[in-house]
Amino acid sequence: MTDAVSAAPLLLLSMPQMADPNFTRTVILLCDYTEQGAFGLVLNRPMTEPAWSLIKTDPPVTVHPDLFLLVGGPVQPQSTWVLMSEAQGPDDEQREIAPGVLLSVSKELTLQMLQAAPSSKTRVIAGYAGWGPGQLDQELVASGWLTLPVDPQLIFSVPADEMWEAAIRRLGAEPAALQMSSGVH
Secondary structure: OOHHHHOOOEEEEEOOOEOOHHHOOOEEEEEEEEOOEEEEEEOOOEOOOOHHHOOOOOOOOOOOOOOOOEEOOOEEEEEEEEEEOOOOOOHHHEEEEEOOEEEEOOHHHHHHHHHOOOOOOEEEEEEEEEEOOOHHHHHHHOOOEEEEOOOHHHHHHOOHHHHHHHHHHHOOOOHHHOOOOOOEO
């Protein structure tokens, strides 16, 4: 495990040479990284279809017409998480990833968020990004990712389509100036 990644949580910013279309121009909240692998959530990939057209719950709920889910990654797209800037719901169903960033797996909270108007304080995410043992280390060595400390303001206040460029600029780099090289992933 590299020192940078062992300091998870952090944000992973994909480099332009990232060949996997699931991760092109993505910002990922890396929540966990251990010898068994890594778990993260893509933060800037909204689904193209509104949530109401995709979500089928039992019992049925009326999903807010303006809500769009985020694609958290290609793994288990039927699983959902709620990312929040402040605590909501039972403490035992949420955990602080970083100050100002909490993650919940509560089914009840997810159902509430599906029915509520979209909020700048929450994100409903389907699926996740996962890496096997050593895989993320190899991608970092191959310059597939840049890292940035977790920033709740970036996560909750920057529009998804602007997040990657805003994150790159926070590192002091110009997105258009990033070097293209052979692909990873």
